[in-house]
Amino acid sequence: MKLGVMKETRSGERRVACTPTIIKALVTAGFECLVQQGAGEGAWFSDDAFRAAGATVVDHDTLLRDSQILVKVQPPSVEEASAMREGTTLVSFLYPTINTDVANALQQRKVTVLAMDLLPRISRAQSMDALSSQNNLAGYKAVILGSNAMPRIFPLLMTSAGTIAPARVLIFGVGVAGLQAIATAKRLGAVVEATDPRPATREEVESLGGKYLAVEGAEQVVIEGGYAKEVSADYLAKQKALIDKSLAMADLVITTALVMGRTAPVLITEDQVKMMKPGAVIVDMAVEQGGNCALSKVNETVTAHGVTIIGQTNLPSLLPQNASELYAKNIQNLLALAAPGGTLNLDMSDEILKGTTWNLS
Numbered sequence: 001m002k003l004g005v006m007k008e009t010r011s012g013e014r015r016v017a018c019t020p021t022i023i024k025a026l027v028t029a030g031f032e033c034l035v036q037q038g039a040g041e042g043a044w045f046s047d048d049a050f051r052a053a054g055a056t057v058v059d060h061d062t063l064l065r066d067s068q069i070l071v072k073v074q075p076p077s078v079e080e081a082s083a084m085r086e087g088t089t090l091v092s093f094l095y096p097t098i099n100t101d102v103a104n105a106l107q108q109r110k111v112t113v114l115a116m117d118l119l120p121r122i123s124r125a126q127s128m129d130a131l132s133s134q135n136n137l138a139g140y141k142a143v144i145l146g147s148n149a150m151p152r153i154f155p156l157l158m159t160s161a162g163t164i165a166p167a168r169v170l171i172f173g174v175g176v177a178g179l180q181a182i183a184t185a186k187r188l189g190a191v192v193e194a195t196d197p198r199p200a201t202r203e204e205v206e207s208l209g210g211k212y213l214a215v216e217g218a219e220q221v222v223i224e225g226g227y228a229k230e231v232s233a234d235y236l237a238k239q240k241a242l243i244d245k246s247l248a249m250a251d252l253v254i255t256t257a258l259v260m261g262r263t264a265p266v267l268i269t270e271d272q273v274k275m276m277k278p279g280a281v282i283v284d285m286a287v288e289q290g291g292n293c294a295l296s297k298v299n300e301t302v303t304a305h306g307v308t309i310i311g312q313t314n315l316p317s318l319l320p321q322n323a324s325e326l327y328a329k330n331i332q333n334l335l336a337l338a339a340p341g342g343t344l345n346l347d348m349s350d351e352i353l354k355g356t357t358w359n360l361s
Helices: 020-029 047-052 060-066 078-083 100-108 123-128 130-149 176-187 199-207 233-249 270-275 320-338 351-356
Strands: 002-005 032-036 056-058 069-071 089-092 112-115 157-159 162-164 168-172 191-195 222-224 227-230 252-255 281-284 301-304 307-310
Touching: 002 060, 020 032, 020 047, 020 320, 032 047, 032 060, 047 056, 056 060, 078 100, 089 320, 112 351, 123 320, 123 351, 130 176, 130 252, 130 281, 130 307, 130 320, 168 176, 168 233, 176 191, 176 199, 176 252, 191 233, 233 270, 320 351
Parallel strands: 002 032, 002 069, 032 056, 069 089, 089 112, 168 191, 168 252, 252 281, 281 307
Antiparallel strands: 157 162, 222 227, 301 307
């Protein structure tokens, strides 16, 4: 079976869906691998490296014509979807309820999708969980971006000229990205506090050396698929009252809070930004879904009331080598289930394949 690796076309996207190491493993597993010219350039994987791994490097049209399975990172554009061969199988992120035009184009071409964003969040699927692998890197990068924008250092520093107190970091949301942000900030020497509507995250925060800020009534928040499905106005008001003191003391704030199927909740209002100290930094990781800070702007860094607000989207793409390596491994593990021996077999009795497969004709 021929597997094609597409070059990403979304602006700013530097990842690639398969790396030479994974290509070599897929060839050994029985696939014939085609790679679009220049597909790995953004992540510093050359065409020659793919050839050495056993792939054939081809142009865009040949890739779409000859591949039975296509793999990529970002959802395809409408144009890409419309150009796919009828009956092709695509493995990528999709978000079909958001990218309705793309979903319609894929349906018209009878393309079956193994949607990485629809992968069931169960233990057996952890090795295939691209959302987690990419969010892990995003949490790390958010701290690095924030530290670079801060006018001070992270750790406690004792010198002959005096002592510098450690930076204070406040993190909203303790999912994969939030936990990695806590761990990274602690490694850099910061005092870290975190808040999350799921009381079960307290133990995880404290295990990493952070302080958990508990909000009264958190047990009433509806959780679905590991995410908050519904957060009430009463909960948000109690959270605001709890964290205002921490917010006023914070040197860096990282927000990661998303609500399944909805616009991200505003957790930091303009009035709260005004109470923060001059030079403080906010990294809004939810900016693409509307933002957790009222003043965030997509893919912009703005300064308001003396606070720097970073609205960078697609943080994993800023670490394209590692992000590509992890994503490619997720793809490999999924294909081992979906196409054992290099032959596609979408067994709908398998919970993982049933949950991940979209538009099976």
